[in-house]
Amino acid sequence: MRKFTITTVIILSYIFIDNKVMAQQEAQFSHNMFNSMAFNPGYAGLNNAISAIAIARQQWVGFQDAENNSLNPETYSFTVDAPVSFLNGGLGLSFVQDQLGLETALGVKLTYAYHLDLDYGRLGIGGQIGFLDKRLDVGGFKPLSEGDPALQGSGEESRMFIDGALGVFYQFDNKSWAGLSVSQIAQTKREVGNTPYQLRRNVYLTAGYPYILTNYPAFVVTPSVLLRTDFSTFQTDLNTIITYRERFWGGLSYRIQDAAVILLGLSIEQISIGYSYDITLSPIGRNARSWGSHEILVRYSFSLDIEKIQQTQRNVRFL
Numbered sequence: 091m092r093k094f095t096i097t098t099v100i101i102l103s104y105i106f107i108d109n110k111v112m113a114q115q116e117a118q119f120s121h122n123m124f125n126s127m128a129f130n131p132g133y134a135g136l137n138n139a140i141s142a143i144a145i146a147r148q149q150w151v152g153f154q155d156a157e158n159n160s161l162n163p164e165t166y167s168f169t170v171d172a173p174v175s176f177l178n179g180g181l182g183l184s185f186v187q188d189q190l191g192l193e194t195a196l197g198v199k200l201t202y203a204y205h206l207d208l209d210y211g212r213l214g215i216g217g218q219i220g221f222l223d224k225r226l227d228v229g230g231f232k233p234l235s236e237g238d239p240a241l242q243g244s245g246e247e248s249r250m251f252i253d254g255a256l257g258v259f260y261q262f263d264n265k266s267w268a269g270l271s272v273s274q275i276a277q278t279k280r281e282v283g284n285t286p287y288q289l290r291r292n293v294y295l296t297a298g299y300p301y302i303l304t305n306y307p308a309f310v311v312t313p314s315v316l317l318r319t320d321f322s323t324f325q326t327d328l329n330t331i332i333t334y335r336e337r338f339w340g341g342l343s344y345r346i347q348d349a350a351v352i353l354l355g356l357s358i359e360q361i362s363i364g365y366s367y368d369i370t371l372s373p374i375g376r377n378a379r380s381w382g383s384h385e386i387l388v389r390y391s392f393s394l395d396i397e398k399i400q401q402t403q404r405n406v407r408f409l
Contacts, residue, residue: 116273116292117165117188119145120343120351120366121387122316123329127169127182127201129294129318130271131216132259134203135173135180141391142170150370150380162380163190171201179204180214192227203259211262218255220274222289223248226282249280253289266299290320298329308335339364348372349383362389 119125125143126133150162171182182201187194203216225248257271271294279288298314309332316327325348331341336357343351349371355364368383369375375382 130257131218132214132257134182140172147385149383152381222251
């Protein structure tokens with residue numbers, strides 16, 4: 091079993107933790123423009139299809155501490171949502187596993203969104219309840235001083251956090267969108283391995299607009315933005331995706347003071363596959379400490395609308 095020294099704890103604290111309390115941040119994805127369900131419960135069911143999205147992310151590949159222990163986060167996510175007519179809205183279900191060193195977070199979220207038909211599109215008003223199982227391998231730490239009370243214990247310690255989220259998502263008829271959501275509203279606080287953890291409240295603001303090039307109608311340019319804050323730090327993703335004949339796409343994204351992202355993908359009937367590579371621009375990427383981040387997206391969507399097949403019946407008595 092790998093041993094992590096206090097040096098590791100300091101590095102992790104510097105990157106992910108503020109000065110007051112250790113806190114759990116929600117997972118970060120570069121394919122945010124394809125995965126609104128991950129951060130806005132108001133989106134559930136608005137796509138008028140059953141949609142399932144799986145994402146695997148390896149962040150800051152190659153980032154290690156002085157003892158050559160891998161520190162790069164690994165995140166795996168699966169979301170599914172669908173419209174439910176008799177509920178006048180949509181339902182969603184999300185799973186996420188986020189691992190960082192000796193810390194693992196397993197989350198499940200249940201979502202319902204109420205849909206309103208407005209003049210220029212549809213509005214989803216959603217609520218969500220989430221269950222987060224945070225696990226810390228206390229026995230994996232190597233204290234500099236024997237008997238350190240902060241690192242007492244052996245094996246894996248686990249605590250369950252329960253919290254909620256609210257969101258509104260407006261999808262216009264021309265496929266442009268705008269959304270606002272708040273997650274981890276209650277900011278639940280628990281103690282894991284003698285260490286206090288508190289879920290931080292996160293606010294997300296997103297918007298995007300697809301634009302068909304007049305002289306080249308086969309191309310659609312979709313700029314979008316995602317703003318996120320926990321009232322301590324701010325993160326801004328500026329994205330531009332170019333789609334060709336609704337089948338191939340490519341684009342660039344800039345996460346301010348963090349990374350430049352290259353995105354590529356294709357759609358084959360109901361299946362879409364995407365890949366992104368983050369070029370690390372923050373101090374973590376300096377001196378070849380990180381080889382960047384890799385992310386793979388697989389989406390499967392199918393409509394619930396069943397076209398009626400019209401058939402002409404002939405009566406053999408009247409040919």
